[in-house]
Amino acid sequence: MTSGKRVLIIIPAFNEGESIAKTIAEVRAELPAVDVLVVDDGSSDDTIPTARAAGAIVAPLPYNLGVGGARRLGYLYALRHDYDVAVQFDADGQHDPRYVPEMVDALGEADLIIGARFAGEGEYHARGPRWWAMRMLSMVLSWICRAKLTDTTSGFRACGRPLIEGYARWYPVEYLGDTIDTTVWAARRGYKIRQVPVAMRARMGGVPSHSPIKATVYLFRAMVTLLLALVRR
Amino acid sequence: MKLNILTVVVGVLLLAVILELLRRRQLREKYAVLWIIVGLGVIPLAIFPRGLDKVAQLMGVASGVSLVLFLGVIVLLLICTHLSWEVSQLEEETRALAEEVALIRTRLAELDSRELSNDQR
Numbered sequence: 001m002t003s004g005k006r007v008l009i010i011i012p013a014f015n016e017g018e019s020i021a022k023t024i025a026e027v028r029a030e031l032p033a034v035d036v037l038v039v040d041d042g043s044s045d046d047t048i049p050t051a052r053a054a055g056a057i058v059a060p061l062p063y064n065l066g067v068g069g070a071r072r073l074g075y076l077y078a079l080r081h082d083y084d085v086a087v088q089f090d091a092d093g094q095h096d097p098r099y100v101p102e103m104v105d106a107l108g109e110a111d112l113i114i115g116a117r118f119a120g121e122g123e124y125h126a127r128g129p130r131w132w133a134m135r136m137l138s139m140v141l142s143w144i145c146r147a148k149l150t151d152t153t154s155g156f157r158a159c160g161r162p163l164i165e166g167y168a169r170w171y172p173v174e175y176l177g178d179t180i181d182t183t184v185w186a187a188r189r190g191y192k193i194r195q196v197p198v199a200m201r202a203r204m205g206g207v208p209s210h211s212p213i214k215a216t217v218y219l220f221r222a223m224v225t226l227l228l229a230l231v232r233r
Numbered sequence: 234m235k236l237n238i239l240t241v242v243v244g245v246l247l248l249a250v251i252l253e254l255l256r257r258r259q260l261r262e263k264y265a266v267l268w269i270i271v272g273l274g275v276i277p278l279a280i281f282p283r284g285l286d287k288v289a290q291l292m293g294v295a296s297g298v299s300l301v302l303f304l305g306v307i308v309l310l311l312i313c314t315h316l317s318w319e320v321s322q323l324e325e326e327t328r329a330l331a332e333e334v335a336l337i338r339t340r341l342a343e344l345d346s347r348e349l350s351n352d353q354r
Contacts, residue, residue, distance in 0.1 A: 039335070052342070057339060057343070058339065058342065059335045059336060059338070059339040060335055060338050060339070061331050061332070061334075061335045062331050062334050062335065063331060065328060065331060069328060069331075069332075072332070073331075073332045073335055073336070076332055076336065077336065077339070080336065173328070
């Protein structure tokens with residue numbers, strides 16, 4: 001990584017015993033200089049020992065807080081241990097650590113970098129209500145952030161000191177709050193948000209949902225979250 | 234007259250329960266005060282159900298009883314909202330505690346493994 005910045009990769013994990021070791025190994029092989037923090041969100045499987053054996057620092061939450069809660073703890077850890085850059089990463093192998101250096105470098109001209117699909121790189125596609133929801137979100141958020149954002153629900157993000165401090169104090173636990181709310185929050189406080197095109201891979205474990213009812217509920221919840229984020233004080 | 238006795242008994246019982254909970258330190262004062270005020274307001278009305286008729290007429294409500302019913306629903310709604318707010322606060326507090334516990338456990342694991350490697354030396 002350029003210019004000797006201390007970088008922390010934050011991986012929230014809830015019962016990810018199957019995929020976590022492979023994800024950590026891949027990150028450490030690709031980025032030997034960065035620290036990997038796995039926030040265990042009250043898993044009942046062997047996530048904690050597996051992650052520890054794979055060489056990650058493990059912060060075990062006493063009970064399940066949800067992905068937003070796990071991420072806030074990650075930011076708090078980054079703040080207390082004086083990291084310059086925090087990178088949000090998923091445990092299921094969707095994110096490719098090869099894009100991390102590019103995202104960290106891009107922090108020179110922005111405060112928050114979103115690793116985005118639909119930006120030319122990779123093959124991910126969505127259809128139906130889920131696609132409309134993503135389109136609507138990216139249009140509204142691009143307008144709020146005054147930058148082109150094609151994938152606002154991406155959990156692959158990097159931010160520097162100012163936002164680490166902000167997110168360590170304030171990071172919502174609500175569904176979708178971790179993506180939409182945090183973006184709007186940063187934009188409304190005048191932080192610069194940019195995206196870096198990335199390719200995402202199929203998850204190692206679990207199946208993405210294709211049910212149209214679920215997608216419609218998703219669209220509805222995304223709109224509620226967005227409206228709340230916009231009127232929030 | 235029978236109804237009056239019933240409502241008075243219920244009101245007094247409610248007050249007694251609150252005072253007993255307070256005496257056993259099972260209820261925080263801030264909540265107890267609220268319920269005591271509600272209880273003290275309700276008991277006189279139980280004895281004199283027509284007591285609020287004048288006020289009701291001034292407000293355009295047909296009878297004092299329906300005014301009490303209306304106010305009762307409003308008060309209960311307010312208290313429910315207040316309790317939801319308290320629960321949200323509590324969740325935020327336990328969340329912060331959970332984070333601190335996790336950070337301490339992280340540090341502890343780090344110190345343990347350092348100690349282990351020192352022992353092996």
